[in-house]
Amino acid sequence: MENVSRSARTKKTAVNVSLYLLMTLVAAVLLFPYAFMVSKSLMTSEEVVDPKIRFLPAAPQLANYLKLFGSGSGYASGLLHTLAIVGFNCVVVPLSASFIAFSFAKLKWTGRNFMFAVMLGTMMLPGVLTQLSLYSIYVKFNWINTLYPFTIPNLFGGGALYIFLIRQFMLGIPRDMDNAAKIDGANAFIRYLKIVLPLCKPVLVYVIVNVFISYWGDYYGPLVYMRASSAPKTMAQVVFESALEENAATYNANIRMCGGVVMSLVPAALFAVFQKQLIEGVVMTGLKD
Amino acid sequence: MNKLSLKIKKTIKNSYTGWLFNLPLAIGLAVFTFVPVVISLYDSFFQYDGLNVRVWAGLGNYARIFTKDRDMNKVVINTLVYTAVSIPINLVASYFLALLVNNTMKGVTAYRVFYYLPCMIPAVAGGLLWADMFDGTYGVFNKILGFFGLGPYRFFRYEDMRALLSVFIMNLWGVGGGMILWISAFKNIGKHYYEAAKLDGANAWHRLVHITVPMSSAMIFYNIITSVIGTLQYNGTLTFGSRNGRGEENALYMYAVKIYYEAFERGKIGYASALAWIMLVVIAVITAVMFKTSSWVFYAEEN
Structure with missing residues (x-):
């Protein structure tokens, strides 16, 4: 009897150990490219072109990061432009999206269902369809090669998905709280600002982090609306253009990797902090309807 | 009669608030979605570079x-x-x-x-x-x-x-x-x-x-x-x-x-x-x- 349980236990330990080994192996494979990017960003320009396999620099060249943001590199101003866009949108999108969501979740009015259906319908449209004519419209607005295309449209809700998510969340807020304020004579705006908005914090955090990540990494928008060399280029755009250079694999490859690391570290850090909300959000957007 | 007009008044008032909150969306969808969609359909029948004059192309594209x-x-x-x-x-x-x-x-x-x-x-x-x-x-x-x-x-x-x-x-x-x-x-x-x-x-x-x-x-x-x-x-x-x-x-x-x-x-x-x-x-x-x-x-x- 004792023997049986011992052999069962040994078997279980063996299974556990092999499971850990397998999980670690998979983690190593999945994380290797990013570890390698960090390592390469710390190499000297000689080490980068060394024909031998080199996984680590002889001595980490932290100065590469100073070079990255040094004068004339474009990364420093790129970072500033990106931060301007991201900062604006992280304030404006949650406010405008929740404002609109409030009208769907907490107010009764003629035309509500119609507007809601129309909004959801636009989610199906391929982005590129509007982008082509927005380009010619922005030419008329004199918005080409400015930051306006990445900021001003967000004053109007910032995307159907965010409005939808916030509305779903607002529907879960008990009606009593809202009604009590109504009886006290609070108008819709006060109820939105003082009662509903503060309760929406969890979903707003999700929206803000997502807005941050999507504008932080957006290279395609600038590629369409900011093609001139005089344009206020974003960080993602500078990284994108640096990858297109001839002999990208050899010349300045270490500095280029620094750009990639900076681009990647910020979302990774956000993920580390807001892991729970983000994963729940992925599941939420993946499972709704 | 009075009751009914009050009710209508209330509906209008409520709808007014609702539309007011929804106004940004209505404007945004019109300007940044519907107008561009219609224009892109229109443009698809022209030779057009986004800047200069459109030249009619019919179904040519x-x-x-x-x-x-x-x-x-x-x-x-x-x-x-x-x-x-x-x-x-x-x-x-x-x-x-x-x-x-x-x-x-x-x-x-x-x-x-x-x-x-x-x-x-x-x-x-x-x-x-x-x-x-x-x-x-x-x-x-x-x-x-x-x-x-x-x-x-x-x-x-x-x-x-x-x-x-x-x-x-x-x-x-x-x-x-x-x-x-x-x-x-x-x-x-x-x-x-x-x-x-x-x-x-x-x-x-x-x-x-x-x-x-x-x-x-x-x-x-x-x-x-x-x-x-x-x-x-x-x-x-x-x-x-x-x-x-x-x-x-x-x-x-x-x-x-x-x-x-x-x-x-x-x-x-x-x-x-x-x-x-x-x-x-x-x-x-x-x-x-x-x-x-x-x-x-x-x-x-x-x-």
Whole structure:
């Protein structure tokens, strides 16, 4: 009897150990490219072109990061432009999206269902369809090669998905709280600002982090609306253009990797902090309807 | 009478507040969605560069796409192959990854975070990195493979299907996104099903086919729909493919990149608009067909 349980236990330990080994192996494979990017960003320009396999620099060249943001590199101003866009949108999108969501979740009015259906319908449209004519419209607005295309449209809700998510969340807020304020004579705006908005914090955090990540990494928008060399280029755009250079694999490859690391570290850090909300959000957007 | 007019007044007043809150959306949809959609349909019948005068082309743009444009064959084949292959690969690979971390062992949450982390890397940084690692001469992959006497390989720079194959290999690193969805699907399926199946001696494959897939078919269906719509619009090759994302001899050339290239590299907004409208119709048809044939989807009753 004792023997049986011992052999069962040994078997279980063996299974556990092999499971850990397998999980670690998979983690190593999945994380290797990013570890390698960090390592390469710390190499000297000689080490980068060394024909031998080199996984680590002889001595980490932290100065590469100073070079990255040094004068004339474009990364420093790129970072500033990106931060301007991201900062604006992280304030404006949650406010405008929740404002609109409030009208769907907490107010009764003629035309509500119609507007809601129309909004959801636009989610199906391929982005590129509007982008082509927005380009010619922005030419008329004199918005080409400015930051306006990445900021001003967000004053109007910032995307159907965010409005939808916030509305779903607002529907879960008990009606009593809202009604009590109504009886006290609070108008819709006060109820939105003082009662509903503060309760929406969890979903707003999700929206803000997502807005941050999507504008932080957006290279395609600038590629369409900011093609001139005089344009206020974003960080993602500078990284994108640096990858297109001839002999990208050899010349300045270490500095280029620094750009990639900076681009990647910020979302990774956000993920580390807001892991729970983000994963729940992925599941939420993946499972709704 | 008085009561009725009061009621009407109240409805108007309520609607007034509702519309006031909804006004930003109404304006935004009109200016940044509906007007552009209508203009792009209009533009698709013109030769137009986005700046100067429109020249009437009738159905010329559409005719050119279907008959004269020599890139189209390759573009359509690449896009369809990419969509048809990458979605199943992702569904299956992410399923096995989810299975691997679907346990209660110590530290398993950390592993899930590690697996999901590559999904947080912006595409532009990923493109930079993979183009570097896949470089034909200096890339670390060729150095490692060379150690085993293999290669060198040109990966993204092949002129044939091997270029697309390299994209599939690269995409495996983003498999953590699907994993998250599978894990949540597992959680929503009652444990007793799996326990009963285990008692009956069902292995991982049987549990997948007979429990997980049927029980989470609603989620799988939703994900297939959104992935198909997203993948048909894939333009990620811009970040790592040579020749503006088209690849050598158009080996990586896909539909969304074609639209981008025609519109913004060649200044043919009218022609690109026609391409975009065809894409919209194709996506609408595929989505409709998928919904029509969705009888395999099982919607569990809400608890």
